[in-house]
Amino acid sequence: MFINAMKSKKSLNLSVDPIGIILGISIILIWxxxxYVLLKWDFDYTNPLVLFGILIQTHLYTGLFITAHDAMHGTVSKNRKINKILGQITLVLFAFNSYNRLLYxxxxxxxFVASEDDPDYHESGNFWIWYWNFIKKYTTLKQLILMTIxxxxxxxxxxxxxxLLFWILPGILSTSQLFYFGTYIPHKDGHEHGNKHKSGxxxxxxxxxxxxxxxxxxxxxxxxxxxxPWWRLWQMK
Structure with missing residues (x-):
């Protein structure tokens, strides 16, 4: 299975229970x-906390996707059912994405990192062209209909x-954040990095x-x- 095959020897010695579950559920609840608080807020556009609220919600949106990403690698929980459920929940909250579709x-x-078979890669290296193709590839008509409803x-x-300000906008900004830091910057010079993963x-x-x-x-x-998992990735640096 993909989840088992993607685990390295290092990861086999890491305990992902219960911290992965606790962090995943915490991100969902805090988000x-x-x-809810921001949607009920009778705010004034001159209040600098408006920008802070957008940034916080954007970061939490990114946390939802990162939790789903960890679930795809089997690192949220050792229990495969719990792992998949949390991945599915976080992706539904993140604009009704499909867990199975994104998993593959x-x-x-x-x-196939940084090759023509890599769904996240674009040979142009141009940020806007690449980002537009990234959005088209990962956004479906079903998602747009469900978001509109x-x-x-x-x-x-x-x-x-x-x-619009605290639900829609942070979701869009989060996709930009994930693309820029998680795809574009690491892989835009993939063939020039000189390592086996073609990653910066x-x-x-x-x-x-x-x-x-x-x-x-x-x-x-x-x-x-x-x-x-993401919360231990810094230890690999």
Missing amino acids: ALSL KHHDHHK SLQLLRFVFPLENL SLKKNHLWAFLSCYFFGYHYEHHDSPGV
Whole structure:
């Protein structure tokens, strides 16, 4: 199976229970609570906390996807059912993504990194062209329909401007964050890195690595030890 095959020898010695489950559930709950508070907030655009709220929600959105990503590597829980359930929940919250669909695409990314068979790679190296192709490849009509229906229903409960500012916008910004730090920067010079994973890596700065993308800027390390969960990835640096 893919999940077992992707584990390195290092990861086999790492305990992912119960910390992975606790962190995964915590990210879900904090995201939901933060979103509820922000959607109920009678804010003023001149308040600097508005920007802070957007940034916090963006970071939490990224955390949802990173949790799902760890589930694809089997590192949220040793229990395969719990692992998959948390992956499915976080991806549904992240714009109704399909866990099974992304699982196989991510498998191909690791197997064919920085090649024409890599679904995350674009040979142009151009940020905007690459990002646009990335969005098209991972966004489906079903997702857009479900997001539109959800937005219209939620308008009966929350103000539209709150929904756009604290629900829709952070989700879009999160995709940019994930793409830039987790795909574009590590792989844009894939064939020039001179290593077996064709991947670059951020310079060692654990605080920035966490804030930017939950340590996935340490991308060579992730490809070298794909069974290491995000919260231990800094130890591989």
